[in-house]
Amino acid sequence: MISxxxxxxxxxxxxxxxxxxxxxxxGACTLAAEPLTHQPLPHEPLRVAVAxxxxxxxxxxINDSSMAIKLSSGSTGALYAQIKYGxxxxxxxAADDIRPEKLESSNxxxxxxxxxxxxxxxxxxxxxxxxxxxxxxxxxTEFSGPIAIANPLHAPYGRAAKELLSHFETNNAKPxxxxxxxxxxxxxxxxxxxxxxxxxxxxxxxxxxxxRYWLVPELYHEPIRQQLVVMKTAPGSAEVFLDFLYRxxxxxxxxxxxxxxxxxxx
Amino acid sequence: MDQDxxxxxxxxxxxxxxxxxxxxxxxxxxxxxxQSRGWLRTLIEPMVAxxxxxxxxxxxxxxxxxxxPDSLPGELWQSATGTTLAFSFSGLVVGSxxxxxxxxxxxxxxAFSALQRELIEAAATLGASPLDRxxxxxxxxxxxxxxxAICLSFAHTxxxxxxxxxxxxxxxxETRVLSIALFDHVESLDYGRAHLLSLGLILFSFVLLxxxxxxxxxxxxxxxxxx
Numbered sequence: 001m002i003s004x005x006x007x008x009x010x011x012x013x014x015x016x017x018x019x020x021x022x023x024x025x026x027g028a029c030t031l032a033a034e035p036l037t038h039q040p041l042p043h044e045p046l047r048v049a050v051a052x053x054x055x056x057x058x059x060x061x062i063n064d065s066s067m068a069i070k071l072s073s074g075s076t077g078a079l080y081a082q083i084k085y086g087x088x089x090x091x092x093x094a095a096d097d098i099r100p101e102k103l104e105s106s107n108x109x110x111x112x113x114x115x116x117x118x119x120x121x122x123x124x125x126x127x128x129x130x131x132x133x134x135x136x137x138x139x140x141t142e143f144s145g146p147i148a149i150a151n152p153l154h155a156p157y158g159r160a161a162k163e164l165l166s167h168f169e170t171n172n173a174k175p176x177x178x179x180x181x182x183x184x185x186x187x188x189x190x191x192x193x194x195x196x197x198x199x200x201x202x203x204x205x206x207x208x209x210x211x212r213y214w215l216v217p218e219l220y221h222e223p224i225r226q227q228l229v230v231m232k233t234a235p236g237s238a239e240v241f242l243d244f245l246y247r248x249x250x251x252x253x254x255x256x257x258x259x260x261x262x263x264x265x266x
Numbered sequence: 267m268d269q270d271x272x273x274x275x276x277x278x279x280x281x282x283x284x285x286x287x288x289x290x291x292x293x294x295x296x297x298x299x300x301q302s303r304g305w306l307r308t309l310i311e312p313m314v315a316x317x318x319x320x321x322x323x324x325x326x327x328x329x330x331x332x333x334x335p336d337s338l339p340g341e342l343w344q345s346a347t348g349t350t351l352a353f354s355f356s357g358l359v360v361g362s363x364x365x366x367x368x369x370x371x372x373x374x375x376x377a378f379s380a381l382q383r384e385l386i387e388a389a390a391t392l393g394a395s396p397l398d399r400x401x402x403x404x405x406x407x408x409x410x411x412x413x414x415a416i417c418l419s420f421a422h423t424x425x426x427x428x429x430x431x432x433x434x435x436x437x438x439x440e441t442r443v444l445s446i447a448l449f450d451h452v453e454s455l456d457y458g459r460a461h462l463l464s465l466g467l468i469l470f471s472f473v474l475l476x477x478x479x480x481x482x483x484x485x486x487x488x489x490x491x492x493x
Contacts, residue, residue: 077453102455146353151436154453176353176435179449187435191334192352 045069046237047088051076051095052182053157053199054116054226057257058093064253065244067237075180077154083108083231090234091241093226096156100227111230115245116259118224119200120160121213123188135195135214140164144172148187148196150180157181160221161197167220201258218260226259270463272439273447280355280443281423284362288370288419291363296371296415297400300378315368322365322428329361329433353435358443361429370419377411378404410485417478421471 045068050058055073062069072079072089080099083089084106093115094100104112124135133139149165150158158181165173173195178184181199188196189206203213230238244250251261299311317325332339333351343351351357381404389399405412427445434441436450444463451460 075453077455080455081452146350146435148435151450151453153450176437179431179436183432186330187352190330191336191340192330192350 044235046090046235046241048072048091048093048241049074049079049083049087049089050093051079051226052180053095053118053201054093056205057201057254057259060253061245061250064250065241067241067244069241075154076156088233089231090238091228091230093228095224095226097225097227100229103229103231108232109229110232110234111239111242112227114225114262115228116226116254116261117218118157118160118226119218119258119260120157120164120197120216120221120224121200121203122195122216123185123198123203123208123213124195125188125191125208126212134211137168137214139214140170140173141168143170143195145174145195146176146193147173148178148184148193148198149175150184150198151177155180156224156226157184157197157199160216160224163221164197164216199258204256204258225262269438269442270444270447270459273442273444276355276440276442277424277444280358280362281420283359284366284423285370285416285420287359287363288366289416292367292370292415292419293374296374297378297404299371300375300381314371317365318368322426323432325361325365326429326432329357329364329429333357333433352433353437353441355440357433358430358441361433362423362426365426365429366419366422369422370415373414373418374408374411377408381407410482413481413485414478417474421474424467425471 047070048058048062050071050073052073052075055071059071062071074082076095076099079087079089079092080094080103083092083103092100092103095118097114100109100112103109122135122140124139147165149161150156152158152162155178158177162175165175176187176193178187181202184193184196185198185202185206187193188198197216200213200215228242230242255261295310295314299307299314330352331337333343334340335344335350340351343349347356349356351360385407386399386403389403394402425445426443427449430441430443430446431449434443434446436442436446442450444467448460448463448467451457451463
C-alpha cells in the first residue's frame with residue numbers, strides 16, 4: 001500500500017528530516033533578510049513582471065514589439081515583495097500606484113509613470129438578472145445578495161468597489177472577497193455569486209455582452225491608477241520598450257482591452 | 267476583538283469540526299479499506315490518496331463549480347438549507363474534510379491492517395458484538411494510529427490555504443482563517459503582523475509534531491511494536 005511520507009517518517013529517521021527542514025528554513029530567512037541587487041549581463045532579454053490583470057495586454061504588446069522579453073506575472077503584492085528582496089526584474093507593471101511609489105522611495109527605481117487606468121464594471125450575468133434591463137445605477141442601489149469584489153485591502157479594483165458600495169449605501173449587498181479581481185470574476189462566472197464588481201478588461205476579454213454590465217463612472221471612486229517602474233539596474237532596452245509602449249498603436253491596444261489611457265499627466 | 271484573534275478561533279473551529287467529521291466518516295472507511303480485498307477497494311484507495319498529490323487549486327476549482335447553485339450538488343444544498351456553500355463555514359468544512367481525508371485514513375488503515383485477526387475472532391467467539399469488539403478491542407489496540415490520524419488531520423487543516431482561498435471568499439468572522447489572514451498581511455505589506463502569525467504557526471506546528479513524536483516513541487517502547 002501507499003505509505004505517506006509523513007507516516008513513514010514516524011521512525012527514528014524522522015528527526016533527521018525535521019532537522020533538515022528547520023535548518024533549511026533558517027537558511028532561507030537569512031538569505032531573505034538582505035535585499036539583493038543584481039547586475040544584468042549584456043544581451044540578456046528584458047525581465048518584466050506584470051500584475052496578472054494586465055498580462056494578456058502586455059503579452060500582445062511584447063509580441064508586437066518583437067523585443068526579447070521574459071514575462072512573469074503574479075499579484076502586485078507578491079511581485080513587490082519579490083522585487084524588494086532582490087528578484088531580478090527590469091520593469092514592473094503594477095496594478096496600483098502604491099507599490100511603485102514604495103519602490104521609488106526605497107531608491108530602487110529610475111522611472112515611475114502611469115501606464116493605464118482600470119475601469120470598474122457592475123456585471124450581472126443574464127439569468128441572474130430578474131429584470132431584462134441592462135444593469136445600471138438603480139440595479140446597484142436595489143441589489144441584495146452576495147456581490148463579488150476584489151479584496152479592498154490590497155487589490156485596487158477592490159478598493160474602488162468598496163468606495164462605490166459605500167457611496168450608494170448598499171446595505172443589502174453582501175460583498176464576498178476574491179483574492180484578486182480575477183478571482184472575483186471567477187466567483188461570478190461559476191455562478192457562486194450572482195453579481196460582481198470587476199474590471200472592464202475582464203468582461204471584454206471574456207466577450208461578455210455589453211448589455212450585461214454597467215461601466216461605473218469614475219466619479220464614484222478614486223482612479224484605479226496602474227503604474228510601472230523601471231528598476232535602477234535595468235539595461236537601456238527598458239526605455240526602448242517604454243517608447244514602444246507609449247506609441248499610438250500600442251495605446252490603441254490598451255484602450256481596446258478596456259483601460260483608460262493616462263493623459264499627459266504621467 | 268482583534269481580527270487575527272477571530273481568525274485564530276475560526277481556524278481552531280474549522281480544524282476541530284473537520285477532525286470530528288473525519289473520525290465519524292473516515293474511521294469506517296479506513297476499516298473497510300483495511301479489511302476489503304475486492305476490486306472496489308483497488309479503486310477507492312487511490313481516490314482517498316488523491317488530495318496528497320493534487321494541487322489544492324484543483325480541488326478548490328472543482329469545489330467552486332460544484333458549490334454553484336447552477337450545479338446539482340449546489341442546487342441540492344441550496345434547496346435543503348436555503349444558503350450557498352461557497353463563502354460559508356460549511357463550505358470550508360466540506361473542502362477540509364476532502365483535503366485532510368488521506369491524512370486521517372492512511373495512518374489508521376495501517377494500524378487496522380496490523381491488527382492480529384485472532385484477537386478479534388477470539389472476542390467474537392466469546393460473544394462480543396461487532397460494535398463492542400471495535401470499541402473495547404480495536405480502538406485501544408490502535409490508539410497509536412488514532413492519535414497520529416487525529417493529530418495529522420487537525421494540523422493539516424490548520425495549514426490549509428489553497429482550497430480556502432478559492433472557495434472561502436475571505437469573509438471576516440466566517441471564512442477568514444489564519445493562513446488567509448497571513449496572506450492578507452503580506453499582500454498589504456503589513457509584515458509585522460505577518461511575522462506574528464507565521465511564527466505562531468511555526469511554533470504551533472513544531473510543538474504539535476514534537477508531542478506527536480514523543481508520545482509515539484513512548485508507546486512504541488511500551489508495546490514494543492509499531493502499530
